[in-house]
Amino acid sequence: MGTTQLESVPEPKYWHLRTVLTEALDSEFAVGEVLPNERDLAARFGVARATLRQALEQLELEGRLQRRRGVGTTVAPPRVGVDVGTRRQNWPGMADDDWQPEGCDRTVPPAAVARALEITSGDTVHTVRRSLMSQGQRVATELLYVPDASVPGLSAIDAPSAAARARAVLRELAHRDLDGQERAVELGSARADEAKDLDRLPGAPVLVLTTRFVAEGRPAAVSVATYRADTCRLTFGDSPEVEIHHGPERQAS
Amino acid sequence: MGTTQLESVPEPKYWHLRTVLTEALDSEFAVGEVLPNERDLAARFGVARATLRQALEQLELEGRLQRRRGVGTTVAPPRVGVDVGTRRQNWPGMADDDWQPEGCDRTVPPAAVARALEITSGDTVHTVRRSLMSQGQRVATELLYVPDASVPGLSAIDAPSAAARARAVLRELAHRDLDGQERAVELGSARADEAKDLDRLPGAPVLVLTTRFVAEGRPAAVSVATYRADTCRLTFGDSPEVEIHHGPERQAS
């Protein structure tokens, strides 16, 4: 009979919800505005709270929403572009470097980092912790691994304060001649300590930018920088101002 | 009394599970091996299936697991490094470009792309679809937006086949003098069409690499490339061989 065969591919409720909410965000909400709470929203759409949350999770992943326990769900501002350009081939800590040194101690780096540094696994290296602020918010944390060989002039253990020790390592590192750097970006999830730094929950999605600095033909340092994936866009261009992507919306398909 | 105050910060079950499973994967499983099914695993760990799934989701996000409906959960191979280096400043389609042209039609680009191209919103442009294979698997899809002004020599509508039309646009585009390019990487979620291309479900996490090509001082084309975030690592270095990250594991904290 007239079974017109709509819904031959019924899309999941949470996905449909995501679409509806996306459109609502584009047209009816201003940045910073708080949404109704999850229980009300779920009731309004006639779904279980878990289903609604699946949709909200998507939107948070896409940087459209921000959720904070005990507070509520708010409309997120557009992602902030963070310039990680390759042309400015500088050592960490030079010139217009916005990173804040926070501390430095000696640790055994992860096996993969030891491999990249071409040191024997198990050796300790100087490990500088730094963080990057943008618009009043911490958007990234970094661990910079510096083998002893890269900072020969470092005068014993001069330990005035954690941050001062970090600056000393950076200053000494800058004496090497930087040949170039190799980088990779991948998706990761925040460890407990990183999550705390970034004001997120453990497991929050992050962009991991790994940089290997090469000086005088040898690996001189490895940086593992962890950016909040929800709020950041990593830019590599000549003009970081360009606002590509994330306007009213990506193509509807 | 002697309440030794352990567990002052009881970590969530799913997070603890993730840790346990990570260690198991590192020590007891080989790449490609299939895990027990979710119901069995949940029972074995004494948690609800939803909780176990939360842990598996994390591990899939981190590229450690691969789950396929109707099949099972398998241990994923290490992420494949995809070179998107900036040194090879080439037009799409030149030389050692591994992308496969798949089709081309005229569409109205998303508002953000129109802005980046500096064309009036609503104008149609040539839209080339391409895809990138690696190790027998499609790892990325791309939409390349090319305004008419960038391909003036294109002879009317010569339409032998979709792929041929794509090649024609690329060929014509290469006649422009490329000044440079501006790029950005951000986290996104796969639209329905992209998900199908990449053999994932809608909403799967992807790395979106947006490139604006500049020729003769004007934006000449914009590429929006969507990479599977679970299986890809985007590399920018001089030597893409470097295997940084994702060995036995990142630092335990």
Next chain:
DNA sequence: GAGTGGTCTAGACCACGGT
């Protein structure tokens, strides 16, 4: 303390891939 999002449960049914 009131209200928010975060975690967890124990079920049910569906969609898909292989047989």
Next chain:
DNA sequence: CCGTGGTCTAGACCACTCT
């Protein structure tokens, strides 16, 4: 057909923030 992961429900309780 069976077994897999994917979706969804209706509850419960916890952890946090703000007042």
